[in-house]
Every structure is written in C-alpha cells, then in structure tokens.
Amino acid sequence: MKIFREPSKLQKWCRSRKANGCKIALVPTMGYLHEGHLSLIAEAKRRKADEIVVSVFVNPVQFGPNEDYAKYPRDERADLAKCRAAGATAVFFPTPENMYLDRHSVYVVEEDLSKGLCGARRPGHFRGVCTVVAKLFNLVQPDFAVFGQKDYQQAQVIKRMERDLNFGIDIVVAPIVREPSGLARSSRNTYLSPAEREAALVLSRSLMELKASAADSPRSAKQALSKVAAAIEKAGLKVDYVECVDAKTLENAKSVGPGTCVLVAAYDGKTRLIDNVLV
Numbered sequence: 001m002k003i004f005r006e007p008s009k010l011q012k013w014c015r016s017r018k019a020n021g022c023k024i025a026l027v028p029t030m031g032y033l034h035e036g037h038l039s040l041i042a043e044a045k046r047r048k049a050d051e052i053v054v055s056v057f058v059n060p061v062q063f064g065p066n067e068d069y070a071k072y073p074r075d076e077r078a079d080l081a082k083c084r085a086a087g088a089t090a091v092f093f094p095t096p097e098n099m100y101l102d103r104h105s106v107y108v109v110e111e112d113l114s115k116g117l118c119g120a121r122r123p124g125h126f127r128g129v130c131t132v133v134a135k136l137f138n139l140v141q142p143d144f145a146v147f148g149q150k151d152y153q154q155a156q157v158i159k160r161m162e163r164d165l166n167f168g169i170d171i172v173v174a175p176i177v178r179e180p181s182g183l184a185r186s187s188r189n190t191y192l193s194p195a196e197r198e199a200a201l202v203l204s205r206s207l208m209e210l211k212a213s214a215a216d217s218p219r220s221a222k223q224a225l226s227k228v229a230a231a232i233e234k235a236g237l238k239v240d241y242v243e244c245v246d247a248k249t250l251e252n253a254k255s256v257g258p259g260t261c262v263l264v265a266a267y268d269g270k271t272r273l274i275d276n277v278l279v
C-alpha cells in the first residue's frame with residue numbers, strides 16, 4: 001500500500017496509474033476509521049477498482065470557529081492498519097499546510113442544496129466540504145468516489161457539484177452502517193459517555209419507527225416530525241433539527257412518504273449527532 005503526504009506526488013502517481021488503464025476509486029475520509037468507512041472501501045472493491053485511494057484529512061475549512069476541529073479524533077497508525085486490511089492500495093495523509101497554501105483564495109460554493117439542514121446550522125461547512133472534495137477529485141481524478149449516506153445532505157451536495165462542474169466522476173453513495181444497537185457509526189461516537197451512547201439510540205429508533213409507519217400510509221410531516229422531536233428531547237438530547245425533505249431537491253415535504261428523507265441533528269451532551277432515513 002502506497003502512502004502519500006504530498007499532493008503533487010499523489011497526483012503524479014494517480015496520473016500514471018490512469019495512463020496504465022487502471023480504474024481508480026477515491027474514498028474521502030477524515031480518518032479515525034470505523035466500520036462505516038471500511039464499508040466504503042469494500043464498496044470500491046466490489047466495483048472492481050484497480051486502485052483504491054483513501055484520503056485521511058481533517059479538513060479545517062469545513063469546521064466553524066466553535067466546532068470540534070482541534071479535538072476531532074485522529075489516529076494515523078490505526079487508520080493505516082485498517083486501510084491495509086480493508087484492501088486500500090494508497091492512503092493520502094496531507095497536512096493543512098500542503099492542502100491550503102499560503103494565501104489560498106479559491107473556494108467552491110454550492111448554492112442550492114447546501115442552504116438548509118446542516119448548511120443552515122453550520123455556516124461555511126459545505127463550502128469547506130466542496131472545496132476539499134474538489135481538490136481531491138483534481139488530485140486523484142478517480143473513475144468513481146464513494147461517500148456514506150449518513151451524511152445525506154453532503155452526498156447530494158457533492159453529486160450536484162460533480163454534475164455542475166463536469167468532473168466526470170461517478171458518485172456512489174453507500175448505505176449507513178449501524179452498530180448492533182442501531183446507532184449510526186460515526187467517529188464522533190467516541191466522544192459519548194456510556195449514558196449518552198444509550199440516550200443516542202433514540203435517534204435511530206424514532207427514525208425507524210417513523211419509516212415503518214409511513215411505509216403503510218404517508219403521514220403528515222408536521223405531526224410525525226414533532227413526535228420524533230419530542231421523543232429525542234424526552235431522551236435528554238437537544239434537537240438541532242428534525243426535517244422531512246424531498247430526497248432529491250432537499251425541499252421540505254408536506255408528508256412523510258415515498259421519495260422523502262427524514263433527517264435529524266441533535267446534541268447529545270456536547271456532541272452533535274446526525275442520522276437519517278430514506279422513506
């Protein structure tokens with residue numbers, strides 16, 4: 001497995017692999033890898049990529065001033081071992097300094113799908129995500145890139161960026177990987193105390209219940225969402241948002257039914273968790 005730290009070296013290697021006819025997959029991550037990330041690498045393998053490039057970079061530009069950039073968990077040695085075991089063929093560990101050169105001044109802004117949900121609560125977040133993902137696309141020039149459905153809005157924003165900027169890269173969205181308890185896997189779960197972890201189960205539980213009831217007959221979004229929000233607050237979390245949107249446009253839907261996605265964000269103690277379900 002190759003290890004790159006310099007963007008230009010990664011780019012050179014990817015170009016030569018491509019010139020040799022290799023199919024290249026990119027799996028962008030912020031590291032502290034868990035089963036969710038490993039499922040993205042497995043998806044790249046399933047799609048028969050010859051080279052699977054995993055990027056591990058806690059991207060400062062997508063964190064707000066009061067967010068957890070400094071304390072975001074990092075473990076380079078463990079990430080390397082997991083990438084190797086999962087079948088990655090290259091890992092890219094850049095530094096903020098070599099990704100964002102002195103006086104970096106060009107950013108990518110998606111102006112439609114990133115307006116609501118996390119985009120509204122985390123100003124500048126998707127500008128940071130789009131910018132770093134666009135840079136990774138340019139460095140690796142993959143045939144396809146794999147993202148997780150857990151960050152549903154992010155996946156839609158990236159698909160739109162790919163389409164509107166003609167990257168010519170297939171965007172694959174892999175299903176959410178959950179712990180046996182139902183909790184969506186996330187590097188941020190490591191912040192949770194045992195009691196907070198227990199309380200967090202309300203997120204997946206209330207989403208699954210809503211999905212099951214909406215599958216029988218579409219439900220009024222207003223009613224259904226306030227029920228979910230009440231359950232979350234009762235479990236001791238603080239709701240950031242609970243919304244039901246059209247799965248493609250991310251516009252608010254009037255009823256929870258086929259073709260919609262219900263998304264939640266809530267604070268469990270100091271930790272902001274997100275989850276979603278496609279109905």
Ligand code: PAF
Nearest residue numbers: 028029030059129132151
């Ligand atoms: O989903 C993530 O881990 C990040 O937002 C991504 C896509 C790697 C960009 O930094």
